[in-house]
Amino acid sequence: MTPGVSGSPAYEVFALRYASHYGRSSADNFLGEDPLHGSEMPLDFFVWLIRGNGRTVLVDTGFTPETAVRRRRHYHTHPVDLLARLGVAPEDVSDVIVTHLHYDHAGNISAFPGARIHLQTAEMQFCTGPDMRHQLLRKNYEPADVGTAVQSLYEGRLHFADGEKEIAPGISVHLCGGHTRGLQFVTVATARGELLLASDAVHYYENFRRNIPYPSFADLGEYLDGYSRIAARTSALDRVIPGHDPLVLTAFPPSPASPDIAMVHSAPVAELAFGASRAGAANV
Numbered sequence: 001m002t003p004g005v006s007g008s009p010a011y012e013v014f015a016l017r018y019a020s021h022y023g024r025s026s027a028d029n030f031l032g033e034d035p036l037h038g039s040e041m042p043l044d045f046f047v048w049l050i051r052g053n054g055r056t057v058l059v060d061t062g063f064t065p066e067t068a069v070r071r072r073r074h075y076h077t078h079p080v081d082l083l084a085r086l087g088v089a090p091e092d093v094s095d096v097i098v099t100h101l102h103y104d105h106a107g108n109i110s111a112f113p114g115a116r117i118h119l120q121t122a123e124m125q126f127c128t129g130p131d132m133r134h135q136l137l138r139k140n141y142e143p144a145d146v147g148t149a150v151q152s153l154y155e156g157r158l159h160f161a162d163g164e165k166e167i168a169p170g171i172s173v174h175l176c177g178g179h180t181r182g183l184q185f186v187t188v189a190t191a192r193g194e195l196l197l198a199s200d201a202v203h204y205y206e207n208f209r210r211n212i213p214y215p216s217f218a219d220l221g222e223y224l225d226g227y228s229r230i231a232a233r234t235s236a237l238d239r240v241i242p243g244h245d246p247l248v249l250t251a252f253p254p255s256p257a258s259p260d261i262a263m264v265h266s267a268p269v270a271e272l273a274f275g276a277s278r279a280g281a282a283n284v
Contacts, residue, residue, distance in 0.1 A: 009170045010191045011052035013265040014255060015241060015248050016082040018062045019045040019104075020074045029204060031215040036206065044246045045104050047079045048197050048264075049086060050188055055168055056088055057095045058115070059186050059197055063107035067142065071103070076260055080111050085257040090114075097173060099199035099243075100183045101127050101149055103142040110148050117152045118167055120175050121160045123182020124149065126218070131181070137218060176201045176230075178223030179216060185230070190265040195239055201226045202242040209237070238268045
């Protein structure tokens with residue numbers, strides 16, 4: 001593969017959409033002011049595959065079909081089945097980076113019993129600590145998922161990060177906080193430069209461009225500081241891959257394996273290329 005950032009190995013990165021939440025408007029997706037005036041704005045759920053240089057790394061694991069029924073989400077395809085379309089079996093995944101333990105990011109950890117799990121210490125402390133006395137903070141966690149993460153700790157598979165940590169050459173995690181106390185985003189070296197898999201540090205491109213967060217957070221100041229940290233790492237909006245934006249599937253080339261898989265290591269399609277940096281667009 002072509003070397004990536006500063007001589008680091010370059011990886012392929014795929015965004016795999018496994019579920020959606022329809023019937024949402026933009027008023028549901030911005031804190032306070034709704035800059036899109038009640039426009040239809042569904043939410044997609046993704047996991048991300050990083051592949052190359054002899055490594056297969058999964059970022060987040062999605063939720064189960066049973067959770068989809070209970071939480072009234074539209075389930076497209078199980079993440080394990082989407083991985084299979086890319087020729088990846090669960091036993092091929094050496095590492096799972098869990099950006100945070102919300103239900104839509106950590107619901108299938110047990111499907112990858114041979115993988116090392118990577119989580120921020122602050123996230124485990126948050127979702128097993130006294131903040132979970134508050135229903136508004138615990139509602140996006142599934143106790144069984146948190147329990148599975150604890151079980152992986154006792155199995156010797158859970159590896160903690162405290163801030164920034166390299167998982168493999170060209171792949172690093174970064175504590176961001178805000179949405180949860182221990183949210184982390186992932187940076188990946190690719191042939192087109194460093195990609196930033198934002199997960200829930202950036203729900204939609206429009207949240208980031210307009211500097212208006214998604215209305216779910218543990219610390220608003222940390223959330224906004226996270227936007228600033230992301231903007232400092234890249235001035236190219238197409239290098240930031242948001243956690244829930246349906247635009248990802250139309251902005252980047254689809255994989256031949258499935259229209260629900262976008263090849264985000266490839267340049268965005270010409271007609272949807274992003275011309276404005278976040279710094280310039282934040283004042284729109």
